[in-house]
Amino acid sequence: MSESKPKKKFSRRKFIIRSAVGVGVLLGTGYVTRPVWRRSLAEMANSAEAPYLGDTESPLLWFEVSAENQVVLYSPKVEMGQGTFTGLAQIAADELEVDINKIKVVHAPTASGNIDGMSTGGSTSISSLWQPLRELAATMREMLKNEAARIMETDAAALTVKEGVVSGNGQTLTYGEIAKQVKEWNIPDTPPLKDVKSYKFIGKPIPRVDLADKVAGASIFGMDAAMPDMLYGAVARPSSIGAKYVSADTSRAEKMPGVVKVVREKDFVGVVARSRMEAENAKNAIIVTWDTGKNWQSEDIEEMIRVGKGEPYVIQKAGRAKRILDNEEEVFTAEYKSPVGAHAQLEPNGAVAYVEGDKATVIISTQVVNITRNEVAERLGLEKENVNIIPAYLGGGFGRRLHTPNAMQAAVLSKAVGKPVKCFFNRQEEFQNDTFRPPTHHVLRAKLGAGGLIKAIEHNVSSGDVMYGSPMVPALAEPILGADVGAWRGGMIQYRKIPNYRAVSWRVKLPFATSWWRSLGLLANTFAIESFMDELAIKAGKDPVQFRLDQIQEDEAGYRLKEVIRAAAQKAGWRDGAHNGRAMGFAASTDANTPCAHVVEVSVEDGEIRVHKVTCAIDPGFAVNPDQVRAQCEGCIIMGLSAAMFEKMTVKDGQLTPTIYGPYKMALMKHAPKEIDVVILENADAPGAVGEPPLGPIGAAIANAVFRITGQRLREMPLQLA
Template sequence: MTENKKQNQSKGVKRRKFLKYTGAGLGLMLGGIWLARNPLRRAMLEMGETTILPYQGDTNPLLWLEVRPDSSIVLHSSKVEMGQGTFTGLAQLAAEELEIPMERIRVQHATTQSGNIDGMSTGGSMSIAALWTPLRELAATMRVMLMAKAAEKLSLPPDQVTLKNGVFAAGGKSLTFGEVVEGVTDWDIPKAPPLKPRASFRHIGHPIRRVDLREKVTGAPIFGMDATYSDMLYASVLRPTHIDAEITNVDTGEAEQMPGVVQVVREADFVAVVAESQVEADNARLKIKFDHQPNRNWNLEDVLKAVTVGNGKKTVFQKEGKAVEDISGEGEIIEMEFRSPIGAHAQIEPNGAVASYQDGRVEVKISTQVPKITRAEVAKALGIDQKDVNIIPTYLGGGFGRRLHTPHAVEAALLSKAVGRPVKSFFDRIQEFQNDTFRPPSHHIMKAKLSPEGKVLGLEHQFASGDTFFNSALDPGISATVLRADFGSVRGGALIYDALPHRSTYYHVDLPFATSFWRSLGLLANAFAIESFMDELALKTNQNPVSFRLDSISDENPYGVRAKKVIEACAERAGYRDTVLNGRAMGFAACIDGGSPCAQVAEVSIEDDKIKVHKVTAAFDCGIAVNPDLVKAQVEGCICMGISASMFEKMDLKDNKLSPVIYGAYDMALMKDSPKEIDVILLEGVDYPGPVGEPPLGPIGPAIGNAVRRLTGKRLTELPLDLNQKNTADPA
């Protein structure tokens, strides 16, 4: 290597940092808030609603993009694919700047040992938004690097080389990507060139077919549960069947005698059977005898009583108006209460991992949203260095927030170490339902004061809920102290109707079972309370619910202009009418989540004493839709999953036992319950992509409830929506 080249290389290494975002780590950010407390706390909680957390990871294009000898490109993605279409969107961003046809790019999950580790996990609907600029810069940089090598090989200056449709050409000669990289071992990493202008996009903004489509229609073995090692054993871990109870008097005598059992392993935190097959492991585990020592008795009513406004740690996080009771002058106070239940993730692929431990190193194949955290936890539990742990993320058979917690990776790794062979360890369905990290239940009090003329003098949202972010794997541990309000549970709880004096107060309650991230977090429950109440206020004051909302959002609201456009577009597209026609009514609702406004109209009838949703119209502004077809797929999925969560799903709790523990009994929307028509229109209020996968979950529940209100005169105030529910509010 010449002296000159060495210099270039060291420069190259320094330059690698050029793309690194300066986004402060969450811990640092929280530390800053602590110093200033309340005003900043409020700002932080509101910011948490809309901020895109930047990409925090490696920025070497050579780690991200691999040019294969056949000129195909492999994108090693630090974001995981759980159905949201991230792989396709990221492939579009990279292919755009690399000037290659889409069929030339493949995407696979980056393993933690390949170096491309993402500090921000996959969640919050932020993958495309966070990588929008960094990934295009990486690909553009790669393009310049390839251009330089192509020029060298063609013995022509780089500015004479052209790149079109994945082929370099100059002076009548051409080179493929594979030919350019052949034999090259040293790469100088230059400064990122300017990005392509919007007008020349060939992939971004087009409905490219999913890159994982064929694998998914042919049943390819791509999921965590499909992972194997030769010589692999199967484990079944004993898990709690009761909440807030200790497992005692574990007797594994009979289990040890069961056919196929290789070993019963007792670790500090768990007991597991390891056997030759899954069936044998599960059968033997069911023979383990044990007792439960409950710390206290819990029933659902105890939980509901605890989750009630007034209990727990109080945080006022919007203060742009007085408490409704303190508003002076003549007027009527309207007050309504709402509740949402404990919700299960119920993702179809159970949790689990396949681990292979050998000589102080371990490899784990797993469906995880947090490869970095999974790695840290495994390394810590095994007392080995993080570099000796390789997490190999697989496709996720559903994420929805459930895969942000992966203690089962630690279990599989410890079991592999204990038995000296690779081990596959998975939950069964009953264990999934009993040990989920549930969506916390919530209680809401909505209040407004109306002047004698029907003007809204003040609007207030008070609500109580449990952990979402707090005590999660992502929580640096100080959040509860610093923020008091859990910004996951608060999500969607801020009132967007800033033209009215408004105030929001949150009460954080500790629950006796694990609750955490569930797709859209607090939005589902908060939007239900707020949007049902807004509808009631519109009825009470004889206003059209669409124009009432439009009038209640100011132009100073940072998302106000976009939200109003979305509301108008949705009402117009649906032909919204405030009257019942041929037994069908329309319900309107809207929200702003993560900075992406969404409005929906649900067309509903009552058939055989049941709510029937016929059609849903949605307008959604996520900024640039990198792949409009997949954005629409997310909106459609959110609508149908939202119908499931807001019309059917709920967990019960009796004598410390959560139920149901099986599909069917845990009632979910099926084909028959999904609307025959879903009409989605996309607006583009900003010139960058915003969150997609969660915001459309907000409006659907209240939109249905608002339609039911027009059909029956009854205001349903509890999720899941049930025409026979006891707690309904009197008609206005």
């Protein structure tokens, strides 16, 4: 066995840079800002297949084989409930040729060097790592085999690998035994990947790898993290929109029991104390002077979020929709609205930080490990390499943890006292400082033509920002892209057999932070478009399912969309109209190339909408773990139902309210459908997005069913009967 193995001849994948962020980066080289360009960019961003922006060539950054024959998989993607750890373990196990129970998945700290350049979000973890991780695992397997050959003094070609054991030549070595004897690894060429059909773990409903710990209450979330000799911090937070910190009277706080130090910075004031309650109490004793701006009210916000105001950007255009709708008779118009939504994830944001000289360590629930690191480094003037971000399990992500200023604040407090400091939002602060789902206003216009099909259709959406203002998105993207890709996600017309269609996104900058909320604009945009489609079907005297099928184009995306529509309708036993006080409602959407259709079964009892059953058909291309695809569909359906039926933040006297569960109404056990039937189609050869697409159709499907029972067309979320 030659010692001088070629360092690397890695099979290069062609990355088509098509994601929103990729577009921003791409355009850094200076393209002209022309509407046509923008539209094609918009089309590309809409079908975002984000590349993985981290290491894909160094198996040793990803895998560690212990002497006990365990394989540790260092995941640069975080686990926030979406099941990514399980999917990654499955993907790795098959190519590594080990039992999945031998793989332990942990978060990769930034110090490990295995850093994702982007984030965990956009339902891209499995799809973007599908190819790279299989290659990395196969390479790792090959590398272990080569080392075994060296130890056994035989040729690698004579060896076979099975379940973590290399054998041949009458000898056997476990991966653990091999790893023990290796001083320096040589990375071989990537071997050919196995046939997908031969996989033992991929494609199977493997139980979650984090199941036992989560059921035992043993998983460590950011909020559970601790460091030796740790103190507790609290930071005074503005309660009103736009308030800027001016000064603080800390004289009382300084004398409070347990207080170690009051920390004044140019932009915030905080305290460090011995216990959480002492820190909270002391923080409450600080008298802060805020520069409060305008006394905002909900009416002000509603006034701003109106189609026709703000900056319009045409994001989709085919034929002459505008001309037809502007000039012809019998144009049908309807308006829809959605409210400000809170993330309301159960674990509040915070961090545990320890700044020691020129080094910092932060344990935190974050979706943007890399950005969190950079922000801490910048604030404290440290080298990025000297800041180690250790991600912990996320008590819900949903886009909320794409902003992590808490890390930086905990680090500042730690530096001030020279000890580790744990600093978390309380629930009220969590609501007040949320980065909300923006409110939206939609105007849809359409004209029916021959055969009761749509001749022209137009969707106008006005929304607060989603991706702009996020540290993930280069400021440079803004003037080039124009429209906010996140805000109009799901806002395009997906029935492209219609000869004339058009979509326009109106951008509004709101006075409070709006940002990524699971599925971004998909929920609201689909609510509007799919409710409108239902209204048009009724106008045309057509069955709403057939009405949709008739207007889908003949291409791959069209085929996959039609298939999920047919599958959902068939599985649910679709029938139009109300029967015995119950009615079905239908809606479909395509998000990040994953089409999804819902049939809901609804009744109205004591004036309340009840959703009894949801049949969901989804085509994620290929399901790495069908049970977790199912779980994501169930979760999206219930979270979407909650947002569509109950949730709403209001603005009152400059404050976002409510700030507590209960008054912020959300779906409880009793509101969840008692039956959820998920049909998984696999009409592509690689896994696509799962964690967000099923959120799309739920609001419209419910509203469409409610209309059939009550005759009331509910055009505003949360859905409320008159």
